[in-house]
Amino acid sequence: MKKSILLFLSLFIGLNSIAQNPLVTHLFTADPTARVFDSKLYVYPSCDMVPPEGVEAPRFCMPGYHSFTLENGSTWKDNGSVLDQNEVPWGKKNSYGMWAPDCVKKGNKYYYYYPAQPEDKSAFRRIGVGVSKSPEGPFKWEKNYIQGVDGIDPGILVDDDGKVYMYYAGGRTLKAVKLNDNMKEIDGKPIKIEGLPAGYVEGPFPFKYKNKYYLTYAHVFPQEGYTIGYSTSDNPLGPYVYQGKIMDNISNGTNHHSIVKYQDKWILFYHWWDISGYNKLRSMRADYMEFKKDGSIKKVKPTLRGIGSPTVGDTIQIDRYNEISGAKTAFVGGNEPKGWMVCETEMMSFVKFNNVDFGKGKSKKIKARIACGQRIGSIEIRLGNQKGKLIATFPLKHTGGWNNWETFETNITQEVSGKQNIVAVFKSDWGASKVANLNWLLLE
Ligand code: FUB
Numbered sequence: 001m002k003k004s005i006l007l008f009l010s011l012f013i014g015l016n017s018i019a020q021n022p023l024v025t026h027l028f029t030a031d032p033t034a035r036v037f038d039s040k041l042y043v044y045p046s047c048d049m050v051p052p053e054g055v056e057a058p059r060f061c062m063p064g065y066h067s068f069t070l071e072n073g074s075t076w077k078d079n080g081s082v083l084d085q086n087e088v089p090w091g092k093k094n095s096y097g098m099w100a101p102d103c104v105k106k107g108n109k110y111y112y113y114y115p116a117q118p119e120d121k122s123a124f125r126r127i128g129v130g131v132s133k134s135p136e137g138p139f140k141w142e143k144n145y146i147q148g149v150d151g152i153d154p155g156i157l158v159d160d161d162g163k164v165y166m167y168y169a170g171g172r173t174l175k176a177v178k179l180n181d182n183m184k185e186i187d188g189k190p191i192k193i194e195g196l197p198a199g200y201v202e203g204p205f206p207f208k209y210k211n212k213y214y215l216t217y218a219h220v221f222p223q224e225g226y227t228i229g230y231s232t233s234d235n236p237l238g239p240y241v242y243q244g245k246i247m248d249n250i251s252n253g254t255n256h257h258s259i260v261k262y263q264d265k266w267i268l269f270y271h272w273w274d275i276s277g278y279n280k281l282r283s284m285r286a287d288y289m290e291f292k293k294d295g296s297i298k299k300v301k302p303t304l305r306g307i308g309s310p311t312v313g314d315t316i317q318i319d320r321y322n323e324i325s326g327a328k329t330a331f332v333g334g335n336e337p338k339g340w341m342v343c344e345t346e347m348m349s350f351v352k353f354n355n356v357d358f359g360k361g362k363s364k365k366i367k368a369r370i371a372c373g374q375r376i377g378s379i380e381i382r383l384g385n386q387k388g389k390l391i392a393t394f395p396l397k398h399t400g401g402w403n404n405w406e407t408f409e410t411n412i413t414q415e416v417s418g419k420q421n422i423v424a425v426f427k428s429d430w431g432a433s434k435v436a437n438l439n440w441l442l443l444e
Contacts, residue, residue, distance in 0.1 A: 020320040021306035022275055022283030023076050027066065030282035031100030031153070031203070031256040032269040037110070037135045041070040041262045043269060044082070044103045044112070045284045051096070060280050061096045065114065067103075067136055073309045073357070079136045083114060088128060089143045091116040099125065100153040100203060100256055103135065106164060110135045111183045113154040113166070116145075123150035127168060129184050148186050151175060153256070157206040157213075157236060165236050167193070167215065169202035174217065176237055195239035196231060203256040206236070210295055215240050218255055225249040228257050228270065230297060246289070247300050253279025259289065266290065267307055268300045309419060311357040316441040318342055318424060323352040325386075327426065332439055334371065334403025341371070343402070345426040345435040350386040354421040358443065361417030366392045367409045368424075369439035373402040377428030377435050383416065386423050391416055396428070396436055405439065412443075 023029070028048035035042050044067050051057040064084040071077045082101075086093050095117040103112045110132045115125040127146050130139030151170030156179075158164050164179040166186070177190040193215065203218040212232050219229035228247040231240035247255065250272050257270040268289040271282040286307045290298045305322040319329040319340035326349025332341045342351050366381060374396075381392040391414045399406045426435035 021285040021304050023286060028281045029284040030271045032284035033102045033258040034260040034269045035103055036260055036262050037105055042135055043068045044101050046098055046100055048281045058096050062098045063096055064098050065101055082137055088116045089141055090118055090145050092119045102154050102156050104156045104158050106158055106183055112139050113156060115152045118145060125152045126150055127154050142184055153203050155204040155206050159236060167204040167206050169204055172201055174200060174204050191237060193238045195241055197242040205258045207259055225252055226255040228255055243296060245299055246297050250302055309355045309357045312359050312363050312443045316353060318351055318353055318438055318441055321351045322354040325350050336405045336439060339439055341437045341439045343437045347428055347430050350423050350425045352423045355419050356422050357419050358416045361415045363412055363443045365409055365444040366412055367407055367442040368394050369405055370408050370436050371402055371405045372396050372399045372436040374432055379436055380425040382423045382425055383420050386425050402437055
């Protein structure tokens with residue numbers, strides 16, 4: 001099992017340069033809490049790992065935390081360890097129980113909240129806090145856990161009036177409590193949030209939108225499994241009214257999310273285990289989210305493409321599409337070293353890839369990595385949709401077979417600038433069963 005996970009993982013390493021899903025592949029990351037501090041996008045996930053030899057696997061094997069930042073709109077930088085399980089002053093050593101964290105800014109300081117197993121065995125999990133001058137740490141960890149609180153998955157709301165609330169999970173009850181100004185103690189007693197639907201489980205993430213309080217959480221339906229749901233209220237401590245799902249069930253395991261507005265777009269961060277194929281070795285992902293006019297949230301579909309904006313000079317792995325029609329994806333073979341391709345391309349099939357940054361319109365050429373076992377037709381590059389403005393055409397030729405790859409280059413015939421959604425349209429004879437295999441595109 002372990003070997004096959006590592007082998008599968010290694011196939012992905014190096015493919016993930018333009019903020020596609022999953023976001024990182026060198027570590028297993030779960031429970032991503034995203035935050036924007038001073039216009040920069042940070043993610044604070046927990047980490048899953050294969051239990052070390054001799055360690056009895058707890059439910060999840062989670063040794064500590066890393067933080068990540070989005071660099072140049074395209075690459076996730078690992079800023080290294082935030083906290084290891086054996087650095088928790090009040091924690092049980094080697095407990096591998098470092099579940100979902102959060103990090104918020106108050107004044108000019110950053111506060112990192114995390115659950116861990118206490119040495120004193122007083123609860124399943126307690127919640128600790130550390131403070132730093134920088135969102136990347138180092139954090140100065142409080143010697144003891146926050147008194148009066150036991151549970152998991154802290155989610156913090158810093159309200160517009162400066163009041164701070166901590167929401168947390170435990171025993172299928174969502175609790176909330178106001179924090180003191182020092183951010184390290186509670187002010188009053190935790191209360192149970194009322195009005196949540198049956199099936200609420202964990203992972204509370206609070207935020208405010210147009211003066212309403214949104215409480216989002218993992219919600220399990222007996223026939224479906226984990227979904228992400230949300231409720232709203234006019235009061236941070238509720239009662240809340242259930243509004244619906246933000247994401248349907250993906251597959252058989254947990255989901256845990258956060259929601260953030262970054263560069264005027266809303267993004268849902270969540271996790272899946274599509275790299276490992278095992279629901280305790282998860283990987284964080286992100287997709288755009290939208291509000292309707294009435295303040296309700298449009299359901300988000302998990303995509304491979306995710307967020308991020310490839311720019312001139314980036315290799316666009318076209319298999320990480322936003323939309324695909326009449327085609328499939330598979331591992332490349334033949335003379336191509338690694339990666340995925342778009343294949344089984346029927347006549348008029350297409351792949352859409354959103355948010356490509358053409359910059360100031362200086363791109364004059366586009367390259368494509370193509371394998372083609374027939375000799376008729378073209379791959380057209382269009383803007384917006386499959387019938388949109390034609391900006392480039394790759395005439396096809398027989399490259400030596402469906403597994404024999406060549407780099408094609410063609411002119412961009414229109415001046416294109418700014419961020420654009422591009423569509424590769426596959427055209428051939430109606431009699432051809434497939435048009436061409438495509439690995440990547442590159443703007444020059
Ligand atoms: O990652 C460990 C636990 O699984 C989290 O605390 C829950 O929200 C679920 O994702």
